[in-house]
Amino acid sequence: MSAVVEEPKPKTGLAKPKFEPPPIRESAKKARRQDNMFAYLFLAPQLIGLVVFMLGPLIFAFVLSMSNWDGFGTRSFAGFSNFATILSDPQFRESAGNTVWYTVLSVPGTMISAFIVAYMLQKVRTKSLYRAFYFAPVVTSTVAVAAIWLWLFNPEISPLNNLLRNLGLPAPDWLQDARFVIPAFAIVGIWQGLGYQIVMMMAGLENVPKSLIEAADIDGASELQKMRRITIPLLSPTILFLSITSIIGSFQIFDYIYVFMGPSAPAASRTIVYEIFQRAFVEFNFGLGSAIAIILFLCLLALTGLQLMAQKRWVHYTE
């Protein structure tokens, strides 16, 4: 019957003083109580935060989504009418479609280019110099980034459009043309998101054992074979992590759009989070805004769940 929970039990290699915890039940209980007290004390700040700023608002969000309320007048029960309204709203459907389109363009675009750059970077000596260039946009605020691209997307003054014209390519009015506005967001998203993924993939690539690559070299494997058979399978946990987090991130795109378009953006450039902001904080319809937020939450849960289910087919864990 050991007396005290988590009491010292010296192990080999360390100094082993003769030490016997007093085997009195009373003191054991007291120590345990003290330990519990201590645990709750140490947890208290984050626990208060959890309840007040996360769990409370979370429950409140579900209540709000079933209410009609602008924050000032009386609140009335609305059932699922907010959900019905929003799901049949053509503007919301377009915004949801835009969000999906943005994700389709930006997530694979970022991941594939990040993989290529990371793969090349591990083969050269001047890693950190290149890394600095690719990573700099990550530490820059989305608002400053959007301000720069506001210029680069303006057809009258854009050096980018000038370049495209010189190459004989179409030079669109990026932000005003409904066909190009979401691709324009994706360009900015890829430019800013690339560095983070490169760094994560380089960390993953460092864990690929050199011996495996050398063995493949001896067997005469080509670069492509090594990449397909060794590197990518061993990198698959990193790829899964990045795909989950970047899909979540791209579904939440907002900052660029707000800086580019301001409030009341044209339909073709809106996304789900833009709708939340617009309905809740411009039109002050908290019920509708919360309903959209819950739909977003459910989408993200479903997308993450699907990826976690699909991982068994392609993700390889070592150990």
Add this chain to the structure above:
Amino acid sequence: MTIATNIAIEAVEANAHPHLQDQKPPFRWTRIPLHLILAFGAIVMALPFAWMVLSSFKPLSEIFLQPPKLLPMDWAPENYPTAWAGADFPRGYFNSFYIASIVVIVSILTSAMAAYAFARIRFRGNNALFMVFLATLMVPVQLTVIPLYIILGYIGWIDTHLALIVPAALFNAFGVFLLRQYVRGIPLELEEAAAIDGASRARTFFTIIIPLLRTPMVALGIFTFLAQWNSFFYPLIFLNTEEKFTIPLLVNQFKGAYSSDWTSLMVAATLAAAPLLIIFIIAQRQIVEGIALSGSKT
């Protein structure tokens, strides 16, 4: 807590830093095409920044030049005082800096405390409570921002910095999760040694655990500071008065107020981006590794 603790700490520290031998591949001529591609990519990444900085020195008359030129023909450094006078940048810097700093310090300390309790103390409901923390990582901020706005309005914190500081400082589920992983990696013998030497739980935490958590805490600090400094969504919703604005809000407002004054907008963007870019250039390694570390433990 003297002898036993010190021996144990030395033993752990000897193992804590296995040499991260940066085995550089030898220089080979065949790598030149690789360098060309990488350098091209690096230039593409840098061009928007170059455009931002160089355009901030262009006189207004050069904006509509066709074809556009990267370098200004006449340098106009007077753009800077003009833009500086257009918005209260010093106050913006101060607001951004002190909000981010308080959030970093408080949230990391309280996260470390919670992480220690979760990792080391078998109190009632430990696992269940930790699962709750973990589950909240799936909740997007947009889901809680509306109720939070109403709650903060009820307390009277809307349009105060408290609305940005307190929720971020007192709830950092990611930090709790990350640091708990690291506390679990610290050998139990250290705390046992400290207990033999008669140290209390609190003393053990502050003198043994905290120093050993230095690496993840610095990483988390960098991560949190960046997120706070660059944050736009919460400040946009919670703040209304200009003198309370953080740097991103100031730039956004600048964009609205000077919609055709492109050079001033580039000055504002440069002023917003410069501090972190400079810090990044100085401490590239720590920042990149910190962010990689924050991600890789998940």
